[in-house]
Amino acid sequence: MKGKLALDPAVVRKARSLARQAGRPIVELARKHTTVSVERATLRLAGLRGADADGIPWVNRLLDAVTADTGLEHGVAVPVWDALVRGEADDLSTLAQKASAGSIRFRIPEGRDLTRARAAARKQVGAGVKQVDARARERQRLVKRYGDPDHKPWIYLIVATGDIYEDIPQAQQAAREGADVIAVIRSTGQSLLDYVPEGATREGFAGTYATQENFRLMRAALDESSKDLGRYVRLTNYASGLCMPEIAALAGLERLDMMLNDSMYGILFRDINPVRTFVDQRFSRQVHARAGIIINTGEDNYLTTADAVEAAHTVTVSQLLNEYFAKEAGLEDSQLGLGHAFEIDPDLPDSFRMELAHAMLARDLFPKAPLKWMPPTRHMSGDVFRGYLLDGFFNLVGTLTGQDILLVGMMTEAVVTPWLSDRDLALQNVRYVMNAAGRLGEDFHPAPDGFIAQRARQVLGESIELLERILAHEGKHGLLEAIGDGTFGLMKRPADGGKGLDGVAKKAPGYYNPASEILEGK
Amino acid sequence: MKGKLALDPAVVRKARSLARQAGRPIVELARKHTTVSVERATLRLAGLRGADADGIPWVNRLLDAVTADTGLEHGVAVPVWDALVRGEADDLSTLAQKASAGSIRFRIPEGRDLTRARAAARKQVGAGVKQVDARARERQRLVKRYGDPDHKPWIYLIVATGDIYEDIPQAQQAAREGADVIAVIRSTGQSLLDYVPEGATREGFAGTYATQENFRLMRAALDESSKDLGRYVRLTNYASGLCMPEIAALAGLERLDMMLNDSMYGILFRDINPVRTFVDQRFSRQVHARAGIIINTGEDNYLTTADAVEAAHTVTVSQLLNEYFAKEAGLEDSQLGLGHAFEIDPDLPDSFRMELAHAMLARDLFPKAPLKWMPPTRHMSGDVFRGYLLDGFFNLVGTLTGQDILLVGMMTEAVVTPWLSDRDLALQNVRYVMNAAGRLGEDFHPAPDGFIAQRARQVLGESIELLERILAHEGKHGLLEAIGDGTFGLMKRPADGGKGLDGVAKKAPGYYNPASEILEGK
Amino acid sequence: MVATETAEGRILRPYGDTTGDGMVQVSFTLPMPHSKVAEGAAAQLANKMGIDPALVVHAKAMGPDFTFFVVYGRVNHLVDTSKVKVVERDYPLLSPKDINLAIRKGLRRRLAVVGGCIGTDAHTVGIDAILNIKGFAGEKGLEYYREVKVVNLGAQVSVPELVARARQEKADAVLVSQVVTQRDAHILNTKEMSAAFREAYPADRRPLLIVGGPRFDESASADLGVDRVFGRGTTPADVASFLVHRLVTQRPGRKAS
Amino acid sequence: MVATETAEGRILRPYGDTTGDGMVQVSFTLPMPHSKVAEGAAAQLANKMGIDPALVVHAKAMGPDFTFFVVYGRVNHLVDTSKVKVVERDYPLLSPKDINLAIRKGLRRRLAVVGGCIGTDAHTVGIDAILNIKGFAGEKGLEYYREVKVVNLGAQVSVPELVARARQEKADAVLVSQVVTQRDAHILNTKEMSAAFREAYPADRRPLLIVGGPRFDESASADLGVDRVFGRGTTPADVASFLVHRLVTQRPGRKAS
Numbered sequence A, B: 001m002k003g004k005l006a007l008d009p010a011v012v013r014k015a016r017s018l019a020r021q022a023g024r025p026i027v028e029l030a031r032k033h034t035t036v037s038v039e040r041a042t043l044r045l046a047g048l049r050g051a052d053a054d055g056i057p058w059v060n061r062l063l064d065a066v067t068a069d070t071g072l073e074h075g076v077a078v079p080v081w082d083a084l085v086r087g088e089a090d091d092l093s094t095l096a097q098k099a100s101a102g103s104i105r106f107r108i109p110e111g112r113d114l115t116r117a118r119a120a121a122r123k124q125v126g127a128g129v130k131q132v133d134a135r136a137r138e139r140q141r142l143v144k145r146y147g148d149p150d151h152k153p154w155i156y157l158i159v160a161t162g163d164i165y166e167d168i169p170q171a172q173q174a175a176r177e178g179a180d181v182i183a184v185i186r187s188t189g190q191s192l193l194d195y196v197p198e199g200a201t202r203e204g205f206a207g208t209y210a211t212q213e214n215f216r217l218m219r220a221a222l223d224e225s226s227k228d229l230g231r232y233v234r235l236t237n238y239a240s241g242l243c244m245p246e247i248a249a250l251a252g253l254e255r256l257d258m259m260l261n262d263s264m265y266g267i268l269f270r271d272i273n274p275v276r277t278f279v280d281q282r283f284s285r286q287v288h289a290r291a292g293i294i295i296n297t298g299e300d301n302y303l304t305t306a307d308a309v310e311a312a313h314t315v316t317v318s319q320l321l322n323e324y325f326a327k328e329a330g331l332e333d334s335q336l337g338l339g340h341a342f343e344i345d346p347d348l349p350d351s352f353r354m355e356l357a358h359a360m361l362a363r364d365l366f367p368k369a370p371l372k373w374m375p376p377t378r379h380m381s382g383d384v385f386r387g388y389l390l391d392g393f394f395n396l397v398g399t400l401t402g403q404d405i406l407l408v409g410m411m412t413e414a415v416v417t418p419w420l421s422d423r424d425l426a427l428q429n430v431r432y433v434m435n436a437a438g439r440l441g442e443d444f445h446p447a448p449d450g451f452i453a454q455r456a457r458q459v460l461g462e463s464i465e466l467l468e469r470i471l472a473h474e475g476k477h478g479l480l481e482a483i484g485d486g487t488f489g490l491m492k493r494p495a496d497g498g499k500g501l502d503g504v505a506k507k508a509p510g511y512y513n514p515a516s517e518i519l520e521g522k
Numbered sequence C, D: 001m002v003a004t005e006t007a008e009g010r011i012l013r014p015y016g017d018t019t020g021d022g023m024v025q026v027s028f029t030l031p032m033p034h035s036k037v038a039e040g041a042a043a044q045l046a047n048k049m050g051i052d053p054a055l056v057v058h059a060k061a062m063g064p065d066f067t068f069f070v071v072y073g074r075v076n077h078l079v080d081t082s083k084v085k086v087v088e089r090d091y092p093l094l095s096p097k098d099i100n101l102a103i104r105k106g107l108r109r110r111l112a113v114v115g116g117c118i119g120t121d122a123h124t125v126g127i128d129a130i131l132n133i134k135g136f137a138g139e140k141g142l143e144y145y146r147e148v149k150v151v152n153l154g155a156q157v158s159v160p161e162l163v164a165r166a167r168q169e170k171a172d173a174v175l176v177s178q179v180v181t182q183r184d185a186h187i188l189n190t191k192e193m194s195a196a197f198r199e200a201y202p203a204d205r206r207p208l209l210i211v212g213g214p215r216f217d218e219s220a221s222a223d224l225g226v227d228r229v230f231g232r233g234t235t236p237a238d239v240a241s242f243l244v245h246r247l248v249t250q251r252p253g254r255k256a257s
């Protein structure tokens, strides 16, 4: 399919192959390492749930015990199922309790013991993966029964009260008013927790904790809404952070439909160790792939700190890298919710046409990906009337350029987390634009060498230059070094710095992880 | 210049010639009649000012005295200047005072007396017309000095406090914020007064009275602003109503720049007698032509009572008739501010594209006319946020379709007459759209047989049918009969009904009006 | 969404994103130049309105003499729904068929209605929506009712003219529309009108006086001297049913003249 | 635009389109289904806010349990500008040159500043605008001042971490940013921070504590236990000048360590 910008296919091919060259060494690196979260995710897939009296999840307690004895480098599967096979406990949670009471010694078995341990592990983890498969099939059934939205872009709406029991009625109301996708924003700080909180929660800051129970409650509420509305309402949450793999597993088990999952967000915006992030994102994306979940990447974030015109190409580069990493992890084009945003200073001459140029570039570069188009935030102000207008023009770009997922902007962006009425007004805004101007695209034909086409080509050119600069870095992982010296968003993130490094280990010979094995289809 | 719609020139020619056929008999009719307001306007051009103790203008008192003696059919000029030549008084106002005291008898002189009276009248009225010419030259000078706006459309803003002394600071503030044209809306009901109030006024309802003094005060204030801003700020008021000719004369004398002046508005929307209206509008437009004033027609009004989709063609027909009458009265293309409006129900699918179609039709039919594009009103509601959004999309149509004068919409349209802050917000809205998307027209190319082009052709076709229906009426003034049986806006306005009929007279042989003579260049 | 349920009603607070948070949005202009003091003044006004804390989230100078503000905050007032007074429809809503029947049976003649916009008001769309066949919101107007005789005088009718026409048509009811409200034009005109009718008629023969318009307070009929006030979104059936209710069903003692 | 001028200030009303009209716009949601009663309830709330008459110009049901309202009307409160309390800058605004000079002369060493976002707040744009060379609104940040040593700890710094770094760097001042305000996070975090510093330092050696963010009340420093609060639109020069004023010009008795 040839896009409206008629980009030169050779240039596009070049951009992609540069991204592949930049990404491949990182994948190698990820293959060679494991993390505490990857191992805990494996235990979660095996069915280990719940937390101790202090709210520390059993997966954390058990893993800590195991690593104390055998380290992280062998993985958690072999020592744990070896213990089970040895009859130290008759199920995982009993084992976890005993282990954290210090009454179990873990070892790395050999010979037939090893084989038995591996087999047992693979069997139990496999059951978990089958559950994920079942939830994916369930989604397909429900989508068939209730149907997909009859329009593009899908309308994506955020709730963020901090209290799951306030979130639910607000989400249902939003769905009633036309939201196709509901995202529950996380409490600040969760991404830096090295564990996943347990249970239903009511005390988040500017967001609600991502927990398995909160996932379950909201998904159930939206299943109700889907039934009432005769339209399958999708649910989104965030994988990003120190627990990407575990949250990905929980999302698969609770049939979430989309997850925020960016290959570099944690590094750049949360100062999480780069290796930790790359290992975690790869595993989490393998789980998403299996669960049929659409990932949402976080390119919008670059534009909240950098200027949206100067930094436009960093968005494109990040999209190309996210695409490469995602496909390597097994995700289909139809699962790539690549992100971009309407963040150009509205006072710039032709700002609206530049937004069109950027949005069309993404559209034409990734014709099969369900692009996620995000609203103005940094140039929103306390002038809510002006904000409502900007959101209308953001919506117009969304429909004019064939975006797939439209994150609805709120007029109170600069003031508060969205109120119920903000959401209602915002949906009315989207409905007007889509209904009144939805087909305007037919009449919209930028001249082949006009302002819009030229701007798009310029951004693509700058993206290629940036990728070349990245590859120019000596050291075997060009991208790591590039991140280290501040190529992205001016933030220097050295490979040996950042949070969560202590949770990373180079795999020992004989490292075994049944989840990876199954997910990689071995 | 060929428009974006590529209308068939033959069809366009046909529409124009039908309008000419419909209008010609009406012009004949207008030639044969005079009205009290035409005669009073003549006295005003001759310099008669002021009012008596009860606020009745001297022009009314004098005309009443004259008609009591000699009737209206001979015109006011001959009897009045005959009296002056006879030495009944040494100036007009003394004459007016004496006459209204009943101490003067008027007559229709003959022979040399008649010639002298006519000569004297022509001399004095001619002086008034010269004043109008001087004001027109003054405008040219000031425009040259301060310059025209550097953008299209011109930004047209309304003030309407009812108090000229509140209007002035608001108008100056609006100019400072970017208004290119200021319109002072009239008090309700003024259009049905058969006299023009005198002096500065502070007590209008939902508008401020149109008086010579109010004109002067506001024009002076805006001259100040023009000086400060280095941009000539234009002033608009309303000619329409029972005093069209007089107000037109005052506008010319006080250098107003634009006047609302529609050939049928008074008939349809104020139930003013059709003959009265057609006579008055012709004379008033001759004065406007001389004064270099741009007229604004009132097609928007049709859409406030009728549906904007069903009645779209009535707008086009009215534009064609207004064009014919205006040119016959001596106005140039550059003085034809033909009106149309964004009044389609925003909930209709493709409503925005239909608005584009209608706006482009007007643009392509009248390539040289300074079109006046008017904002949504009837579908505005108390939801001021939605209203602000609609106004933004109205502004977008204005820039996309190359309109010349944009009447700025107010988010409080359904609530109050505009507040200071409404105007400020509205201008911010226009500025954003023009600056961010002003050149989007380059990228906007409706397909030759797409939705927009087809809709435009359909409306043009319906307009031709309507004109044909009008001509089909038997009776020598098809248009009069058509108006009589409700062809326009479903309002039946018989030629012998409506307000102000008693102020109309068929010209007697020897009728003389120096103003008409001069304005028609005889 | 629980809120204190009481026998008579409920005690509520405005809702931002959490029950009981009491959040509201306010905007206004102060006639002073923009400055820190001006922002403080805006906060002061918000406080006086009961908003505390008051966040002045937007302040924009409009020329040298004015500043526009947007304020967000928590208002500390409670809403007591049991104290709300509203004019609920206190008569049955009838179908056109029943209305015609009731008039024919009860009045034994057509019911005569005279209507228009008085004063300088030329907004006829509202009164036309009630009177003309075309009607409003899918409902046909009073002209459509066989048993109702409608005389629609249109716009800018003077009060004396209206009274005269009412007499001449032996009007059972007079319907007046007022849309322009600037400087309370609608109130003044309505009072003048009702006074004129009391002047012109003996109390027991005065036609039913009905006024309507988007900005009327429906509970103000007594003060305006009319029998009923209709506001935003009125439909012809509301009006027709009221006419039958007052002129036929609970018909005053006088015999039909 | 005349308004009662008094020695201390002016008495004003909000301005719609006429001096003294007192007009304001309000919007809010009530947790009740849309009905005439709900509109009455909205008017009641507006009345309690001092708006009378209150026009409920828009009412929209948001599902079965909520209704959104827009209200216009005249508020009867007066604004007294003489009663407005604002934190005006009470120190001279200096140029970078003068600031460097003052420090070199007055302190005879570089002035050390430690800054960051505490708690779970990751909004660094604000603190970076103040600290980083790039700066804000065309002004360079504190890093640009030769005589100022800046340590920017970035996002999500814990209070103990902050205190430790402050000690280690012998910080003269600690600059903290708080942007997330939901559930008063910014207030709680700031109080925790100031308490910790009072804990850790003898009063006469405690570094100057400065907090900033878009939603802070600049007059709340005492209550927050900090030396100064900076709000929306602060520029680096505001801050640098304040530092010189407090740490150099009116330097407390202690000798430079």
Ligand code: B12
Pocket: B160, B185, B186, B187, B188, B189, B206, B207, B269, B301, B304, B305, B377, B378, B379, B380, B381, B412, B413, B414, B415, B416, B417, B418, C120, C121, C122, C123, C124, C125, C126, C127, C129, C130, C136, C175, C176, C177, C178, C179, C180, C181, C182, C210, C211, C212, C213, C214, C215, C230, C231, C232, C233, C234, C235, C239
């Ligand atoms: C259409 C319109 C016009 C048309 C009117 C055409 C016509 N023949 O009616 C035209 C273009 C002529 C016009 C002119 C003016 N208009 Co105008 N107009 C409007 C507009 C856009 C819509 C009004 C309308 O038709 N509503 C639809 C009807 C169905 O609703 P409704 O009137 O409320 O009626 C319903 C109920 O109220 C009730 N009802 C009403 N009357 C009655 C009577 C009875 C007996 C009953 C039972 C019920 C009832 O039932 C109806 C159905 O539910 C409004 C803005 C807006 N969006 O509301 C401005 C508006 C009403 N106009 C306004 C003004 C100021 C004017 C002008 C004075 C401006 C000027 N100076 O030139 C002029 C002069 C007119 C005059 N002399 O009165 C202002 C009034 C401000 C105020 N509150 O005082 C408004 C609000 C716009 C604004 N913000 O400035 N206008």
Ligand code: B12
Pocket: A160, A185, A186, A187, A188, A189, A206, A207, A269, A301, A304, A305, A377, A378, A379, A380, A381, A412, A413, A414, A415, A416, A417, A418, D120, D121, D122, D123, D124, D125, D126, D127, D129, D130, D136, D175, D176, D177, D178, D179, D180, D181, D182, D210, D211, D212, D213, D214, D215, D230, D231, D232, D233, D234, D235, D239
């Ligand atoms: C950019 C941004 C982000 C970026 C931040 C990137 C970064 N590295 O900073 C990203 C995308 C990461 C982000 C994430 C989130 N954000 Co955010 N974000 C914004 C946004 C759009 C702009 C903020 C900004 O940069 N302003 C520009 C700076 C220069 O202004 P400033 O911070 O006010 O600073 C000035 C003054 O306040 C003062 N100042 C500030 N600090 C200091 C300190 C000192 C010492 C001094 C002297 C002065 C000073 O000086 C500065 C210059 O004048 C606002 C919305 C908006 N338009 O305001 C939302 C907003 C702040 N974010 C919000 C939220 C809720 C979040 C999330 C929690 C959402 C979520 N759950 O995912 C996340 C999580 C972040 C976290 N853990 O804290 C909310 C906060 C709501 C509230 N009031 O509580 C806002 C208001 C958006 C909204 N309406 O929901 N966000």
Ligand SMILES: Cc1ncc(COP(=O)(O)O)c(C=O)c1O
Pocket: A186, A187, A188, A189, A190, A191, A238, A239, A240, A241, A260, A261, A262, A265, A270, A296, A297, A298, A299, A301, D122
């Ligand atoms: C990809 C991605 N992950 C996560 C988040 C949420 O941030 P936090 O890490 O604070 O949960 C965002 C925020 O926009 C994001 O874009």
Ligand SMILES: Cc1ncc(COP(=O)(O)O)c(C=O)c1O
Pocket: B186, B187, B188, B189, B190, B191, B238, B239, B240, B241, B260, B261, B262, B265, B270, B296, B297, B298, B299, B301, C122
């Ligand atoms: C052509 C024209 N004249 C006059 C007016 C003003 O109406 P009125 O007659 O009430 O002054 C309008 C109102 O929109 C108009 O369009």
